[in-house]
Amino acid sequence: MKLLKGIGVSPGIAVGRIFILEQSTETEKRNIQSCEMEIARLNDALQESASELEKLYEETRKKIGDKEAAIFEAQLFMLQDQEFIERIKSEIETEKINAEWAVENVTRYYASLFLNMENEYMRERAQDIKDIGNRIKNSLKGLSKNPSDKNAMEGIIAAKEITPSYMAQLNTEKITGVLTETGGKTSHAAIISRALGIPAVTGIQALLEEVQNGDYIVFDGESGNVYINPSDEILRDYKEKLKDLISIKNKLNSLKGTKSITSDGRQIKVFSNISSDKDIKIVLENDAEGIGLFRTEFLLMGRNNIPSCEEQFEVYKKVASLMQGNTVIIRTFDIGGDKPLDYIGLAPEDNPFLGYRGIRISLDRKNLFKEQLKAILKASAFGNIKIMFPMISTIGELIQAKEILFEAKEDLRKQEIPFNEEIQAGIMIETPAAAIMSDLLSKEADFFSIGTNDLIQYTMAADRLNSKVSYLYNFYQPAVLRLIKHVIDSGHREGIEVGMCGEAAGETGLIPVWLGMGIDELSVNPNSILATRNIVQNLNFHEAKAMTDNLLNLSSDEDVKLCLEEFSQSCSCL
Numbered sequence: 001m002k003l004l005k006g007i008g009v010s011p012g013i014a015v016g017r018i019f020i021l022e023q024s025t026e027t028e029k030r031n032i033q034s035c036e037m038e039i040a041r042l043n044d045a046l047q048e049s050a051s052e053l054e055k056l057y058e059e060t061r062k063k064i065g066d067k068e069a070a071i072f073e074a075q076l077f078m079l080q081d082q083e084f085i086e087r088i089k090s091e092i093e094t095e096k097i098n099a100e101w102a103v104e105n106v107t108r109y110y111a112s113l114f115l116n117m118e119n120e121y122m123r124e125r126a127q128d129i130k131d132i133g134n135r136i137k138n139s140l141k142g143l144s145k146n147p148s149d150k151n152a153m154e155g156i157i158a159a160k161e162i163t164p165s166y167m168a169q170l171n172t173e174k175i176t177g178v179l180t181e182t183g184g185k186t187s188h189a190a191i192i193s194r195a196l197g198i199p200a201v202t203g204i205q206a207l208l209e210e211v212q213n214g215d216y217i218v219f220d221g222e223s224g225n226v227y228i229n230p231s232d233e234i235l236r237d238y239k240e241k242l243k244d245l246i247s248i249k250n251k252l253n254s255l256k257g258t259k260s261i262t263s264d265g266r267q268i269k270v271f272s273n274i275s276s277d278k279d280i281k282i283v284l285e286n287d288a289e290g291i292g293l294f295r296t297e298f299l300l301m302g303r304n305n306i307p308s309c310e311e312q313f314e315v316y317k318k319v320a321s322l323m324q325g326n327t328v329i330i331r332t333f334d335i336g337g338d339k340p341l342d343y344i345g346l347a348p349e350d351n352p353f354l355g356y357r358g359i360r361i362s363l364d365r366k367n368l369f370k371e372q373l374k375a376i377l378k379a380s381a382f383g384n385i386k387i388m389f390p391m392i393s394t395i396g397e398l399i400q401a402k403e404i405l406f407e408a409k410e411d412l413r414k415q416e417i418p419f420n421e422e423i424q425a426g427i428m429i430e431t432p433a434a435a436i437m438s439d440l441l442s443k444e445a446d447f448f449s450i451g452t453n454d455l456i457q458y459t460m461a462a463d464r465l466n467s468k469v470s471y472l473y474n475f476y477q478p479a480v481l482r483l484i485k486h487v488i489d490s491g492h493r494e495g496i497e498v499g500m501c502g503e504a505a506g507e508t509g510l511i512p513v514w515l516g517m518g519i520d521e522l523s524v525n526p527n528s529i530l531a532t533r534n535i536v537q538n539l540n541f542h543e544a545k546a547m548t549d550n551l552l553n554l555s556s557d558e559d560v561k562l563c564l565e566e567f568s569q570s571c572s573c574l
């Protein structure tokens with residue numbers, strides 16, 4: 001038996017066999033002896049890639065439609081282009097380099113040609129070229145890239161890292177757990193695993209050296225303890241833990257249909273975060289009172305083009321209708337950071353979290369933004385929708401975003417398309433700049449929602465994905481708590497509602513603090529809705545407020561945690 005330690009990021013017990021996810025590593029440059037041999041390898045890879053694309057074309061045509069399938073038909077056409085193939089061969093022959101490196105160079109060359117074109121459609125073709133290049137390179141390296149492989153995977157996945165879009169496409173019936181070497185609690189991949197209910201542990205050093213395909217594993221997505229080939233005793237313990245979790249779940253189920261109201265009568269809203277219309281099923285099963293954050297950028301992932309205004313409208317309308325008059329806060333695209341989107345021609349950046357991201361992209365690509373706003377506005381005729389802008393740092397950005405919203409409304413009026421004229425437009429408070437300026441932003445925004453995931457990383461200067469700095473990146477830092485208090489007070493002074501949709505909203509120990517500060521709404525992942533309501537119902541607002549006033553004078557995260565432990569012991573029900 002071996003014990004590995006990581007960061008528990010998605011609770012639950014997972015038991016099963018390991019499936020190691022082969023991921024394409026960096027392409028290496030090698031000098032070669034025989035050009036013929038290298039060209040023969042290339043020809044084989046081209047042939048394999050072509051038959052993969054033909055298969056993908058047929059599958060997509062049957063499963064999705066002709067329009068989507070056409071993407072792969074066009075890729076096949078590019079793959080078989082003689083000029084493209086000759087260029088790769090000539091690189092191999094003149095430079096005496098391996099085929100992988102030649103493919104890398106040539107696809108980079110073509111991608112940059114496309115990226116520099118005026119026309120947006122042509123710029124987007126750069127992604128197709130990169131896709132083709134990756135397919136050929138994977139074939140050369142003996143790695144299959146066919147997405148249908150995901151269906152063959154079963155058990156617990158072990159990987160160096162997992163992207164959010166990959167996580168979103170996992171088959172939840174077959175994948176019982178996820179282990180990775182990198183990532184933190186608020187990485188988007190972790191957030192999705194919680195929403196899917198897949199237990200996960202990240203930040204496990206040298207994971208791929210420690211495990212082998214087929215190893216029997218048991219792990220706990222809360223503590224981060226991962227046992228390889230566990231003893232009978234450990235297995236027994238974990239089966240007991242599993243039983244306890246099931247009995248807690250049954251108790252929480254009895255809270256469905258009740259209100260989130262404290263013992264002395266203060267009511268708040270417990271909403272849910274979603275990243276797809278598919279999440280609504282689990283949201284309704286867990287009795288959420290609304291949607292506090294719809295991460296719409298996930299609509300853009302796992303595909304090669306931006307969904308049209310009409311396609312987006314259908315999704316927003318479906319979500320609003322299914323929520324039957326309850327609030328649905330739709331956040332405009334928050335692309336960038338750990339949610340890159342190659343096909344819109346974004347260049348790689350040294351500091352993606354400090355770069356071209358969220359509202360910065362939307363204001364720069366006005367068409368993309370306006371089409372999305374129109375889709376949201378149109379859907380507002382079918383439910384209780386609010387709009388939210390991400391990553392606001394200045395009042396100017398908010399004013400510009402509202403101007404584009406105004407134009408989108410004008411366009412719809414001209415076309416006589418109905419929408420909610422009173423629709424609210426609020427903002428995420430997730431940069432320290434926005435938090436500090438919240439007294440003035442509250443005059444321009446209809447509501448605030450505090451994005452603690454980013455607010456913590458920017459305030460503490462600690463990357464939310466870097467497990468080495470997780471001692472700084474935590475929900476209990478006094479600097480962050482003080483900023484949050486300032487934001488809530490600023491919003492309330494101007495009479496607007498203040499919610500929270502970062503992962504800290506559902507952090508059990510901190511819920512008394514958010515209530516004590518006067519928060520109006522907590523938006524948590526669907527699996528935490530009832531647990532959050534349970535804590536609210538067991539709290540006394542006045543006691544929570546007194547404890548919070550005192551806690552805001554503490555000087556370290558450790559002291560904050562101690563204070564909260566004492567508080568929870570004094571309220572035996574927590």
Ligand code: PEP
Binds near residue numbers: 450454
């Ligand atoms: C946040 O930053 O807290 C947030 C909710 O946004 P995201 O996690 O999508 O960056």
Ligand code: MG
Binds near residue numbers: 430451453
């Ligand atoms: Mg954020």
